[in-house]
Amino acid sequence: MNRYSRQTLFNKIGSEGQRLIGSRTVLIVGVGALGSLSGEMLARAGVKKLILIDRDYVEMSNLQRQTLYTEVDANDKMPKVIAAKERLENIRSDMEIETHIAHADAVLMESLAKEADIILDGTDNFDTRMLINDVAFKLNKPWVNAACVEASYSSCGFVPGQTPCYRCLVPVLPTTTLTCDTVGVISPAVHMAVSEQVTTAFKIMTGQFEAPYYMRMGNTWDMDHMKFKIDGMADSECPTCGTHEFPELKAGSGSQMSMRLCGRDTVQYIDERLTKDTVVKALATRNISMNETPYFVEFKYDDYRIVSFNNGRLLIHGADRTNKARTIVNQLFG
Template identity: 70%
Template sequence: MERYSRQMLYNKIGVEGQRLIASRTVLIVGTGALGSLSGELLARAGVGKLILIDRDYVEYSNLQRQTLYTEKDADEKKPKVIAAKERLLEIRPDLEIDAHIAHCDGPLLEDLAEEADLLLDGTDNFDTRLLINDVAYKYGKPWVYAACVEASYSSCGFVPGATPCYRCLVPVLPTTTLTCDTAGIIAPAVQMAVAEQVTTALKILTEQYEAPFYMRIGNVWDMDHMKYRIDGMKEPSCETCGEAPTYPALDMKADVAMRLCGRDTVQVMDDRITEAAVDHAVGRLGTKVNRTPYFQEFHYDGYRFVCFRNGRLLIHGLDEMNKAKTLVNQLFG
């Protein structure tokens, strides 16, 4: 246990706290700026297993704040969960990691959440957070929210049976349509969000997360840091944690086409998009294809297509979903 000796010297952790951390499994949804850093901190803290979900790959614009990744990962357009797994195993070869290159939908999250002791939010969109919230409360799993944009950050832990849920807090959460891709972000905002998130995670993993409970928000540029109590915010009629929960986010069907938050990119999910179908399409068009172990990449009609092995593709340079569906039909119809 020499590796964790300094952490164990901290009187809130100790030998028993370290034992608890080592026995835990944490599911991280999204391995971008938030999820990659929280994964690294938990790996270094000695967590037993990480389950990672992310649908994207490493790009150069990520490297300013996503400290787990390198230029080599961006050159190879390596899926983030694969790059994260490789780097985390370099840091801690004994760490168990289950990596999923996938869009996070209800069935996948429900399946993976059953094994987890804790869920961490590494996403950048409201709908996925509602999905995490519903899965967490349906299965009685704690989860920790985090968000950041520009120089601001926020974080909060949610525990079924002890705290109100994320849906209860939606009316009082910081409201913004800004994203990192439209408004930018500085790395210290990411690190502050993750510092709050992982500290809360360690409290939960060592069974020390107790009332009063707080939402924490701040702006690192202005040096403003605040917290407000959430204990009394539970709504009896809440569809997730109220008297008759229905977990509505789990009933939402994923759209065939959806815009990625803040980017000129549309994701399309279609069973016709197979490796063989892509080879046939690019062969018919006489288009060059770039192959990686994880996807095929080619250009068509002025757009860049990245086709994964599971019937999912990203069309870069496009923000119209109907146009995306038309392009897919032209290629694979």
């Protein structure tokens, strides 16, 4: 029996729609709760290739909602893209999977998006969504947003030349500083967001994404579900889809940068000079014990737990300010 027979029997997809889905490359930015579930749905649907990018590793607190991961992954602190690739290959051995253990900065995002037919948002922060938006509209690539927190979810598709962009919608989006790390999230909200997101992706991939266009949102606990029309919301002065200035791309990435991770007492610090060899030698000189894996070096310094990835990116757990993170790095590595 054909693997995709039940999907092709659905008259909105059919054999031609399945052929189109099977020819598509999808870039998923972030493979946490949203990205791991959308990746699994797309793998099972038959897409040609997935490109996965995520900067983090699996922790026990992820397992409640991040469907691709196991206790073994959490105990091993396995990078999410590596664990996701292993699970997805068990689902679809014939699918191409490209992985990047990295921060999604402007340079990397633009490079990866050039290879993709569509981009799916699996992130948990506003800044990265704005970057995805700029990259997508600069390269004329469709992208689909998804978000969830507590029991609420939302999703919306954006296609250059057809819809307003994400930046145009910012004035009407709900204003919130809540994150999954501060107020939590339940898995039904994740599944609703991703179900909307992947359905929209199917429509885009098969050429059936047509007006009227909507942002959809709801609350799974209250069982409230709604949508509002986004047609006509395009702003002619929008620096992304109006004047084409793409401010998030102009910011670039730089050789050094630090940022506090959303909702967590963790600062990410990037310095391309801090290679694995450099870090290991510095720690050995200071007699600091470390745990080496194929992907990172983990160690403790004072009251901070630090994970140093092989590409010069550090996660400094316990730091709540970027200035403190820079001080720690200077003390350790000069």
